[in-house]
Structure formats: C-alpha cells, structure tokens
Amino acid sequence: xxxxxxxxxxxxxxxxxxxxxxxxxxxxxxxxxxxxxxxxxxxxxxxxxxxxxxxxxxxxxxxxxxxxxxxxxxxxxxxxxxxxxxxxxxxxxxxxxxxxxxxxxxxxxxxxxxxxxxxxxxxxxxxxxxxxxxxxxxxxxxxxxxxxxxxxxxxxxxxxxxxxxxxxxxxxxxxxxxxxxxxxxxxxxxxxxxxxxxxxxxxxxxxxxxxxxxxxxxxxxxxxxxxxxxxxxxxxxxxxxxxxxxxxxxxxxxxxxxxxxxxxxxxxxxxxxxxxxxxxxxxxxxxxxxxxxxxxxxxxxxxxxxxxxxxxxxxxxxxxxxxxxxxxxxxxxxxxxxxxxxxxxxxxxxxxxxxxxxxxxxxxxxxxxxxxxxxxxxxxxxxxxxxxxxxxxxxxxxxxxxxxxxxxxxxxxxxxxxxxxxxxxxxxxxxxxxxxxxxxxxxxxxxxxxxxxxxxxxxxxxxxxxxxxxxxxxxxxxxxxxxxx
Ligand code: NDP
Numbered sequence: 001x002x003x004x005x006x007x008x009x010x011x012x013x014x015x016x017x018x019x020x021x022x023x024x025x026x027x028x029x030x031x032x033x034x035x036x037x038x039x040x041x042x043x044x045x046x047x048x049x050x051x052x053x054x055x056x057x058x059x060x061x062x063x064x065x066x067x068x069x070x071x072x073x074x075x076x077x078x079x080x081x082x083x084x085x086x087x088x089x090x091x092x093x094x095x096x097x098x099x100x101x102x103x104x105x106x107x108x109x110x111x112x113x114x115x116x117x118x119x120x121x122x123x124x125x126x127x128x129x130x131x132x133x134x135x136x137x138x139x140x141x142x143x144x145x146x147x148x149x150x151x152x153x154x155x156x157x158x159x160x161x162x163x164x165x166x167x168x169x170x171x172x173x174x175x176x177x178x179x180x181x182x183x184x185x186x187x188x189x190x191x192x193x194x195x196x197x198x199x200x201x202x203x204x205x206x207x208x209x210x211x212x213x214x215x216x217x218x219x220x221x222x223x224x225x226x227x228x229x230x231x232x233x234x235x236x237x238x239x240x241x242x243x244x245x246x247x248x249x250x251x252x253x254x255x256x257x258x259x260x261x262x263x264x265x266x267x268x269x270x271x272x273x274x275x276x277x278x279x280x281x282x283x284x285x286x287x288x289x290x291x292x293x294x295x296x297x298x299x300x301x302x303x304x305x306x307x308x309x310x311x312x313x314x315x316x317x318x319x320x321x322x323x324x325x326x327x328x329x330x331x332x333x334x335x336x337x338x339x340x341x342x343x344x345x346x347x348x349x350x351x352x353x354x355x356x357x358x359x360x361x362x363x364x365x366x367x368x369x370x371x372x373x374x375x376x377x378x379x380x381x382x383x384x385x386x387x388x389x390x391x392x393x394x395x396x397x398x399x400x401x402x403x404x405x406x407x408x409x410x411x412x413x414x415x416x417x418x419x420x421x422x423x424x425x426x427x428x429x430x431x432x433x434x435x436x437x438x439x440x441x442x443x444x445x446x447x448x449x450x451x452x453x454x455x456x457x458x459x460x461x462x463x464x465x466x467x468x469x470x471x472x473x474x475x476x477x478x479x480x481x482x483x484x485x
Pocket of ligand 1: 154155178213236237410
C-alpha cells in the first residue's frame with residue numbers, strides 16, 4: 001500500500017488536511033493485532049466551525065454549476081477510486097479489520113458505484129411542468145444546502161460515499177463525521193473528491209465522538225442530517241434534528257428474518273445464511289440473524305451449515321486467502337461475547353463456535369445457535385457480530401407472524417422453490433430491503449433502508465434524490481389577478 005496509515009491531519013476541511021491537537025486523542029487500532037496504527041484528534045468547536053463555514057461557502061457556488069458539471073466531478077472521483085481500489089481496500093482493512101478478500105470487492109468499489117451512479121443521474125434531475133388551463137405551475141428541484149453525514153464503523157468508505165454521492169449530485173455540500181473507531185477511510189474519499197475537481201469545502205471530514213456529531217446536528221446552518229448508526233443514537237439525532245425542523249435520513253439497526261422453507265435449495269439457503277451472518281464478521285446492519293427454518297429440513301440445514309463453516313479461513317485479514325476476520329474493536333467483541341453467554345444461559349443449543357480465538361486481536365468464532373425461541377435475548381436484540389440464531393417453524397403463516405414480531409424492519413429474505421410463495425411471503429414481511437433466494441445484495445440501483453425502528457428515508461437509487469433535494473413550485477398566471485376588493 002502506498003498510503004501512510006497516519007494521515008497528514010485528523011480532519012479534511014476546505015480542500016486540505018488540518019489538525020488541532022487540543023482535541024481529545026483518537027487512537028486507531030488494527031483489530032487483527034490490537035496495535036495502534038495512527039493517532040488522530042477529535043474536532044474542537046473551532047474545527048467544527050471551520051468545516052461548516054467552508055461547506056456553506058462551497059455550497060453556494062457548487063449549486064450554480066450545471067448538474068452535468070457536478071456529475072462529471074463525481075464520475076471522475078469514481079474512476080480514481082477504482083484505479084486505487086487496492087490501496088483503498090488495504091486501508092479499509094486496517095481501519096475496520098475486515099478481510100482484504102472482502103474489502104477488495106465491497107468497499108471502495110461500492111463507493112465508486114455510488115459516485116458513478118449519482119454522477120450519471122445528476123444531469124437528468126429536473127422539475128416538471130404542470131398545465132392548469134391557461135396558467136401553469138413549474139417545479140424546480142433545489143438542493144437542501146449544507147448537509148451532515150454521520151457514519152457507523154462497519155463500512156467507512158461505503159457510508160461516506162453513499163451519503164456524499166447523492167448529496168453532492170443534488171447540489172449540496174457536506175460535513176461528514178466518521179465513527180471514532182474507523183476514522184481513516186473517509187479522509188481518502190475527501191482527498192479523491194478534491195483531486196476529481198470538487199471545490200474546496202464541498203466535502204469536509206471532521207473526527208470525533210458523539211458530541212461532535214451532536215454539535216453538527218444542532219447547528220442552524222445545517223439543513224439535513226443522514227445517520228448510519230444504532231437505534232438509540234438514531235433516536236437522539238432524529239430528535240435533535242426535529243428541533244431545527246431539519247430533513248433526516250436514518251439508516252439504523254435490525255434483527256432481520258430469513259425464512260427457509262422445506263422446498264428451498266439447501267446449499268443456496270445455507271450460502272445466504274452464511275453471507276447474511278458472517279460476512280464482515282457479522283457486523284452488517286441488514287444481516288438475517290433470525291434464520292427461521294421449516295422443521296422438515298432443519299437438521300439437514302444445520303448439518304450442511306456446520307460442514308460449510310469448516311471452510312472459513314480465519315486469520316490475518318491482510319492475507320487475501322482469509323475469509324473471516326476479527327471484530328472491529330475489543331469493545332464490540334466483549335458485547336458479542338455477552339450475547340453468546342446469554343444464548344447459552346437462556347437454553348439455546350450451541351451448534352458451533354462461541355469462543356474467542358487464542359491469538360492477538362479481537363477474533364470470535366463464527367457461532368451458530370439452534371433451537372432458539374422468540375423470547376430469547378439473542379433472538380430479540382441486535383448483536384452486530386458473528387452469531388446466527390436458527391429458529392424452527394411449521395407453517396407459512398406462523399413464520400410470517402413471528403418474523404414480523406420485532407420493533408425492527410430493515411431487511412428480510414425468503415428461500416423457497418415456490419416463487420408464488422416467495423412473492424406472497426415477501427409481500428407480508430414488514431421490512432425495507434428484501435431478498436428472494438438471495439441475501440444482502442445492495443446494488444446502488446436499488447433503494448436501501450428500513451421501516452419501523454430501522455429507519456427513515458432511503459439511500460441509493462433514484463429514491464435517494466427525494467431525500468437530498470427539495471421542490472420549489474412556481475405558479476404562473478397568464479391573465480389578470482382577481483381580488484375580492
Ligand atoms: P452508533 O449509533 O454508536 O454510532 C453511529 C455514529 O453516530 C458514530 O459516528 C457515533 O460517533 C455518532 N454518534 C453517537 N452519538 C451521537 C449523537 N448524540 N449525536 C450525533 N452523532 C452521534 O453506531 P455504531 O458506530 O456502533 O454502528 C453500529 C450500528 O450501526 C448498528 O446498530 C448497526 O445496525 C447500525 N448500522 C446501520 C446501517 C444501515 O444502513 N441501516 C449500516 C451499518 C450500521 P462515535 O461512535 O464516534 O462516538
């Protein structure tokens with residue numbers, strides 16, 4: 001990798017790295033070894049002020065460009081990201097601990113997809129003409145202004161791009177705050193946008209903990225807040241944004257169901273369950289962590305799953321042969337260990353895994369519990385780690401009712417050979433991102449987001465445009481104005 005792990009500054013503001021060592025220290029730890037690889041500083045109020053002022057200034061000029069010119073900057077950034085995919089992937093692996101085997105295909109590439117997609121869409125974003133006899137109304141799609149993005153730690157490059165790309169395409173500027181656990185990747189996104197021609201101040205990155213995020217959310221210059229994070233944080237951020245009547249997008253947690261019917265292709269269902277529970281060591285919001293398996297194939301499913309899990313290559317995430325890496329942090333590992341203990345204590349059957357690996361870093365084994373019941377903690381709460389709960393069911397109706405019995409509604413999947421059943425069941429599941437005979441695909445062309453406590457608004461696809469722009473309507477009268485007096 002050609003990048004230094006220690007960035008030239010903690011923050012990226014107005015087109016350049018800056019620092020203020022008065023801010024609290026943020027150590028960056030490589031999850032595979034526990035070693036400190038960089039040290040950054042949280043933004044002080046002065047840094048936050050610089051970032052917001054730079055964004056406000058840049059936004060005014062950016063909005064005046066033709067959308068095609070804006071789009072060109074984004075597509076150029078996408079191209080640079082693809083050219084540097086290897087280095088960006090190694091950096092993502094250092095930032096998160098995720099295996100290079102994954103980061104090479106799922107992070108900078110997904111970020112580039114978003115930049116390319118919204119860059120391409122920019123020029124076609126228009127209003128409409130609404131005829132009213134002689135008079136008419138026309139609408140203008142306008143940017144919101146200065147927007148704030150706040151990210152979780154599991155996909156630092158992707159989250160920054162999924163927010164920045166539609167925001168900038170619509171003519172907004174952004175101040176982005178990464179998770180303090182993974183502060184490195186968003187800085188590279190900022191650098192690349194500058195290199196691609198984005199004006200200074202258009203996309204700024206400020207580091208810090210929750211209070212830095214909170215200070216951004218409450219600033220009166222900010223028109224919109226897009227958060228990827230947990231439900232408790234979402235509640236706070238949504239409430240703070242509501243006070244200023246700001247637009248929000250909330251991409252929050254989940255406890256998503258995956259329904260496997262007797263007629264399903266077992267290997268595909270097992271593959272879906274593996275992807276939906278163990279990719280990124282289970283640290284994915286849309287994971288199908290409640291795997292409901294119809295009783296007729298339950299033991300066959302578990303046997304095949306255990307067999308395939310033996311193929312997991314657990315080890316150094318920088319080795320491309322590794323397919324399963326560490327948890328992002330010691331803290332997250334400890335949280336997940338607590339859930340595993342609860343699973344055992346509450347009577348679930350531990351089929352495989354459950355232990356921490358005897359090596360440096362924050363490694364947990366891929367863990368499967370069977371005979372899980374709906375009331376167990378591991379079936380109700382989001383774990384955000386490599387822990388799959390297998391529950392069994394008899395009938396379609398029962399599975400649907402139990403799958404929906406959660407406050408969350410991010411994703412849902414169905415495995416069945418009966419396509420009518422697949423569509424019928426998906427139609428009844430209360431979730432935003434659904435899959436039939438697949439799991440966790442998230443192409444930029446498809447809307448992504450949740451219902452119920454899992455969120456508000458949608459990322460990706462044309463649907464995102466509605467959340468990053470607003471409509472002005474203009475009534476045009478051709479005749480005289482008739483007034484009562
Ligand atoms: P958190 O909710 O803990 O944090 C998310 C971000 O919000 C972090 O940058 C955090 O800062 C910041 N933050 C915390 N408190 C505040 C506040 N009061 N005001 C403003 N910002 C604040 O989530 P995690 O980082 O632990 O990520 C895991 C969670 O994210 C899981 O619940 C997961 O399901 C969800 N997630 C959802 C996704 C989706 O698209 N639906 C995708 C990925 C994850 P800091 O942590 O630095 O203190």
